Amino acid sequence: MDRVKDLASKSAAVIFTKSTCCMCHSIKALFYDLGASPAVYEVDHDVDMEWALRRLGSNPAFPAVFIGGKYIGSAKDVISLHVDGSLKQKLIEAKAIWF
Structure with a gap:
C-alpha cells in the first residue's frame, strides 16, 4: 500500500x-487527448x-487513477468525471495540464 501511495x-x-486491459488503454488515451502526460505504471506481474x-x-x-496524489477511481469513475466536466478541472488543479 505504501508503494502505491508513494508512486x-x-x-x-x-x-x-x-x-492487456482495453479500458486502461482508453483512459490513457483520454488523458493524452486532454493534454495530460500521466505517469503510467504497468503492473502486469505485480500481484501485491x-x-x-x-x-x-x-x-x-x-485502471487505477490518481490525480494530485488522490485516488480517483477506475475507468467508470474517470469517465463519469469526464462526462460531467470535472475531470479536466481536477487535472488543471493538480497541474497535470495548463491553460
Missing part, C-alpha cells in the same frame, strides 16, 4: 494499468500491487 504522489496524474489497489477500492483493479 501516486510523485506525479500530478498517475495511472496503474495492465498491458493489484491487491493494494483493490484495498483502496479499485474494483476492477485496473
Whole structure:
C-alpha cells in the first residue's frame, strides 16, 4: 500500500494499468487527448500491487487513477468525471495540464 501511495504522489496524474486491459488503454488515451502526460505504471506481474489497489477500492483493479496524489477511481469513475466536466478541472488543479 505504501508503494502505491508513494508512486501516486510523485506525479500530478498517475495511472496503474495492465498491458492487456482495453479500458486502461482508453483512459490513457483520454488523458493524452486532454493534454495530460500521466505517469503510467504497468503492473502486469505485480500481484501485491493489484491487491493494494483493490484495498483502496479499485474494483476492477485496473485502471487505477490518481490525480494530485488522490485516488480517483477506475475507468467508470474517470469517465463519469469526464462526462460531467470535472475531470479536466481536477487535472488543471493538480497541474497535470495548463491553460
